[in-house]
Structures are given as structure tokens and as C-alpha cells.
Amino acid sequence: MLITQASEVDPSSAEPVEIAQPLLDRLAAIRAEVLRSLTSGDPVYGVNTGMGAMSKVRLTEAEQRIHQRNLLLGRAVGGPPWLPPAEVRAVLLGRLRTFLNGDAGVSAELIQQLVALINSGSLPRIPSEGAGSAGEIIPLAHAFGPLVGIGPSALTPYELGPKEGIALLAGIPGATGRAALHVTRAGRLADQLTAVAAGAIAVVGANRAPYQPLAGRGDAVLAGELARLLELAGPEAEPRSLQAPVSFRVAGQVIAHVRRSVADLDAAVGRAFDGVTDSPAYLGGEFVGTAGFHGIDLTAYCDHLVAALAHAAEVSAARLHRLLDAGVTGLPAQLAHTPGPQAGLVAVHKRAVATTHQLRRLTLPTAIGTAETSNGQEDVQSFSWEAVGNLAEALRLTREVTACELLAVYQAFLLAKRPLPANLQAVADVVPAIVADRPFGEDLTRLLETVLQP
Template identity: 75%
Template sequence: MTDGIEPALDPANAAPVRVASESLKQVAAVRTSALEALAAGRAVYGVNTGMGNLSKVRLSDDEQRVHQRNLLLGRAVGGPPWLAPDEARAVLIGRLRTFLTGDAAVSVGLVQQLVALINSGHTPAIPEEGAGSAGEIIPLAHAMAPLIGEGWLLAKDSEVVSAAGLLPPFELGVKEGIALLAGIPGATGRAALQVARVRKLADRLTAVAAAGIAVIGANRDPYHPLAGRGDDVLADELTRLRELTGPEDNPRSLQAPVSFRVAGQVIAHVRRATQHLDDAVQRAFDGVSDSPAYLDGEFVGTAGFHGIDLTAHCDQLTVALAHAAEVSAARLHRLLDPAVTGLTAQLARDPGPQAGLVAVHKRAVATTHQLRRLTLPTAINTVETSNGQEDVQTFSWEAVGNLAEAIRLTRETTACELLAVRQAVALSGRQLPGALQGLMDEVDAVVPPIDADRPFGADLTNLLRDVL
């Protein structure tokens, strides 16, 4: 347990969290030291001064107490659509992890209030969009408002209810309002969640591609592990594909279509980009993101809110997924071609009277078109806010939102390919190697045999819900 949270941050784990007593002692010690430093009277941004363009205004002791609460209230300008509950919880855990570094100099009471919110079974209503600032002050204002009895909680059917009364009353102390809004903990927590999702998806991408390779009787040469020399990620992926597909003694052609041959390179790139993002997440959690941060006995203004590292790696993974989805859609198109499969046209039982799966490919085409629109670099847009005090942004909140959407759309395309692969297997009468046959059995559990045209959207929904 390196982060002081039990269990450690696991986006897929909804179990209650607990902060280790050693971490709470450290938080208390830093808080005591920070209050002593503030008593010296030096101007500290956002603590005894205003924020942004109002940082030249010094605040009295009474104004400081009101100011910390006002920071949350006046910046909650977002609205629906709201983050899903698991993403909202990831935002809260991200904030908790950064508090335990000590940089924020918050009280043990605030940490315990945040833990209580995480474990309450309720999640704040946090806007998906509209974080156009240096950092995440708008979504974090929504996320943290329930700590002081304000804001809104998610309810059923995208409705919200008041957060008043959810937790015992809590009054923010000095520095604690700005601490709740500092840095990029929300994008970092959400990115950790996306990393877990992509790793699961990558395993499915491998299995679906392998099943397609097997059912068309593709030559296995492109998946020789030695072809990954100098690239361990690629070598591992080629090994996985080779093991899943097994040998093919009588390939249909010397070379399968490119979309089948490059499966190893495409999925290896997804896995590599995922690891790069995971590394960026760890840097964001372990680094200094607070501003002002309490470092070595003094308050230091930092630029830890500038999440270009996180943004760039979210963008990289989004592009990797978009490419994987396009290759998936291309393989799906080839599966409809008798010249590639040796099967009936469009995988129809009775071509002509039946259209087969041609419309499933059309859905995949529309999905990949949506994906392409997500691949514009997110950080390439500098707009002044706060009367020029904030004159650049990285839009890391938007970058991780784009990534979440890219994951959703890539799953859709993969579902389309998987449906076609299953029909090709059924028409061919092939028995796939063990692990791949297990995947086909999973499909059979939720998708009835395809003997005639029907509304395949229902089948795709079942695959997305139960298999992918």
C-alpha cells in the first residue's frame, strides 16, 4: 500500500476505502506546520488573497473563512450531462490520493469527510463537459460541494437530488477550499479508470482478431514471434495471436488481407499506448499538482495543474483505439467477401432473399467515422480566461472524456466484428482452438443462431453488455 488508501486505487473496485493511520498522522503533522507558516502573514495565493485576477486583494481573517467556501459555490457553473457514477467516484478517489501527499496541507477532518463521501454509496453530479480553465476548478467545484452540504447527487435516470444532509456539517478551514479545486485529480482518477477498461478491451481485441484469422484460414506467418524483434510488446502480442489461432496447414492464400496481417502491430500499439497513459497517471498522482503547494515548510506556487503529460497520452491512446477500430471494421468488411472466406456472400444463409450482415458493417463504418472526430489533439487551443491571468489550458478533462468515448465506440466496432466472426464460424462449421471456442460459447449464450435477417442491433447490444 504505497498511497495510504486501502484498498489501493482500483477503478473497478467499488469496495469502501480506508486511509491508513500512518497517512492520517502525516496529514495532521503537515497541517500543523502549514498553519504555523500561514500565521507569519506572508501572502499566499487563494488562501489570504483572492483568486485569479483578484489575487492582489488581501483578505482579512473573517474573509478568509468565507472565501474558502465561496470558492466551491461560485465555480460550480456546469450542468448535465453528468459523469457516470464510476467516473465520479474515480474523481473523488483521485482527490483523496493527492491529499495524502501532504502538498495540499488540509486537515484530517477534511480527509475523513472525503472518505465518508466516497463510502456513502452516493456520487456527486459532476459535469462531463465545460472545464475550460487552467486545471479543473469547474468540475471539482461540483464534485466537492457535497462535502459542505451543497451541490447535487446523482439519482436514477440522470436526475439529481440535493446533497444537503448527506454528511455531517463540515466547515472548511484556511487553505481547504482552494485545495479541493487544485490540480488535475479528476482527469487523473478518470484516466486510471480508462486504463483498466482499455486493458480489458485489448484482450478482447486480440481474441476477436484471432478468431477472424482462424475462421478465414489465414496464413500464420505474420504472427511469428521473431517478427517482433526489438519490440517486446509486439513480440508478446504476436505470441498471443499465434497461441490463440493455432497452426493452419492449408491457408486459403499466401497472404490474407492486410487488416488481418497487421492485427499484432495494431493491438500492440494499443497496449503500448495504454501503458504510457498508466505511467502518466502515476506521475500525476505522485507529482506536485497543488498550487499553492506546501513543500519543505513553505507555500510554493506551482504549475502542477497544467496536465499536458496526461492530455497527450490520453490523445495518443484515443488515436490508437481509432486505428484499431478502423482495422476491425476493415476485417469485418472482408468477412462479408466470399473471396476471402470461401463462405456465402455477406454471411447470409440464403444470399439474395437475405442481406446477411451487410448493415452491421455499415454501423461499424458510422462508428469509426465518429471516432475520427475525436482524434484532434486536445491541448491545441489556447484561450484567455480570468482577464488574462489564465492564458493557456491543456483541457485534460476533455482529453480523458474523449478517451472514454473512444473506448465506447471501439467496443461497438468490436461487437460488430465479433458478430460477423461468429456467423462465419457457424457457416464454416469450423471448430476453433480452445480459448477461441470459449469466446464463441460466450457469444452463443446471448446471441441466437443467425438463420435469417433480423434486427441485429439487439444482438450487438447483448454482446456489448455481456461479452465485451
């Protein structure tokens, strides 16, 4: 339950991407239609016109030949910090996934070039911040510049054909791909939250009544979460009290809400991948300007999940505080092996408090605070790129708080001289028995790098 797959942490271990020939043939046929349509000379945004406030400017044939590459060149204005490799790969896969719908009308050759970039292992540097536009043209310009010889690249530069440059920059494929990655990570984190909360419930001898699946009537997600907690915590014949502290009793509701939020974001990712995100999109035999770049759906559900994680972290930190209380656990104060001369895990709780405080500041709705750009042509943003970045940070911080609680649960089992539950046995493999104060940050780092990997 607590172990991740290496391919998500290290993209070099992922399976190569391949596109089936029938799909390539279908996309090639759409591309032929697009090229025929462009011979009419009718204005097509970003193809034979400028972009943004310059969309009324018609381009000569000579200008059109260099325009598609220039679209990437002039918009690569980002810089460090860069996305981690797993998220870079998610951006590239997100773009590939949207191209396979056919709306962009790009060539099979460009798609194969994109596949080669994904499989090359030489990933581009994509800025993690500073998108600041109605879509995500700045990070996408960095993502696909290597295809045309802009920036570091191990690939032979590809000559973009008509519409292919603007297609690379259209929509929100980066935020969608990253959100898809984080959906997987958030689902795994929910499992980790369940395992740690169940350990805490077991070690304090909490009354199991609140975790009866019947208490989840009318809510299948809650009923399932209660059943998992009850199974992992095991029975308790003699509870220490009639009611454990609230932070223990509400574990099912809190984690069920995280799981619902993950499912909501997953559905939004599906809508983003299946919907029309290109603009202009080639739909029904003609070019149609769309607003597929306005990712408010994705932004809202990223924010929703961030808030759910912040609440889960707050509840985890509260349980951790109770685990330090001898009146709740019946164990030595602050889970110290020798209270008094030793401080125990009190500072671990302080780290959890600071981390939770940092997490709370991510819960401001991302789409609030639009501003005009491009001489007023772009006067609204949804900031989906920033929203998914907040989510990545929220996942990291929630994992930190979870590690703090997990270390306390582990120490409580040791002091109680009770065997660790099977699903937490991996902790003992990386954290030595705690018999004296020591730099517990090292233990937390080992837990984050092994047992609680993203």
C-alpha cells in the same frame, strides 16, 4: 479474457476505502505545520488573497473564514450531461490520492470526510463537459460541494479550514483519476481486440506466418502480441492463400501499438499522482506556487491512445468487410444464411463504418486552441479534462466496432460449421444462431452489455 469486474461498472459493489492511522497521523502533523505558517500573515494565494485576477486583493479575517467555501460555491457553474458513477468515483479517488502526498496540507478530518463521501454511495453529480480553465475547478467544485452542503448530499456539512477549499480545487485530480480508470478499461479492450482478431484470423484460414513471435524481434510488446494471436488463432495446416488481406496480417502491429499507448498513459497517470499538483503547495516548510494544474503530459498521452484506438477500429472495420467477402472466407456472401433473399451482416458493417467515422473526429489534438480567461490571468489551458472525456468516448466507440466484428466472426464460425474457440464461447450464450435476417442491433447490444463490457 472478455469478462469485466462488476465493481468498475457499479461503484456500489466496490470495497470501502480506509486510510491507515499512521498515514493520517503524518498528514495531521503536516497540517499543524501549515497552520503555524499561516499565522505569519504573509500572502498565500487563495487563502488570504483572492484568486485569479483577484489575487492581489488581501482578505480580512472575516472574509477568510467564508472564502474557502465560497471558492466551491461560485465555481459550480456546470450542468448535464453528468459523468457516469464509475467516473465520479474515480474523480473522488483521484483527489484523495493527491491529498495523501501531503502537499495540500489539508486536515485529517477533511480527508476522512472525503473518504466518507466516497463510501457513502451518494455520489455527487459532476459535469462531463465545460471545464474550460487552466485546471478543472468547475467539475471539482461540483465534486466537492456536497462536503460543505452545496448541492444534494447525504453528509453533514463540513466547515472548511484555511486552505482546504483551494486545495479541493487544485490540480488535475479528476482527469488523473478518470484516466487511471480508462487505463484499466483500455487494457481490457486490448485483450478483447486480440481475441476478436484471432477469431477472424482463424475463421478465414489466414496464413499464420505474420504472427510468428520471431517477427517481433526488437519489440517485446509486438512479440508478445504476435504470440497471443498465434495461440488464440491456433495452427492452420492449409491456409486459404499465401497472404491474407492486410487488415488480418497487421493485427499484431495494430494491437501492440494500442498496448504501448495504454502503457504510456499509465506512466503519465503515475507521474500525475506522484508529482506536485497542488498550488500553492506546502513544500520544504513553505508555500510554493506551482503549475501542477497544467496536465499537458496526461492530455498528450490520452490523445495518443485515442489515435491508436481509432486506427484499431479502422482495421477492425476493414476485417469485418473482408469477412463478408466470399472470396476471402469461402463462405456464403455477406455471411447470410441464404444469400439473396437475406442480406446477412452487410448493415452491421455499415454501422461499423459510421462508428469509425465518428471516432476519427476525436483524434484532433485536445490541447490545441487555448483561450484567455480570468482577465488574462489564465491565458493557456491543456484541456486534460476534455482529453480524458474524448478517451472515454473513443473506448466506447472502439468497443462498438469490435462488437460488430465479433458478431461477424461468430456467424462465420457457424456457417463454416466449426466450433467456436473457447475464449469466444461466451458469445453463443447471448447471441442465438443466425439463420435469417433480424434486428442485429439487439445482438450487438447484448454483446456490449455482457461479453464486451468496459
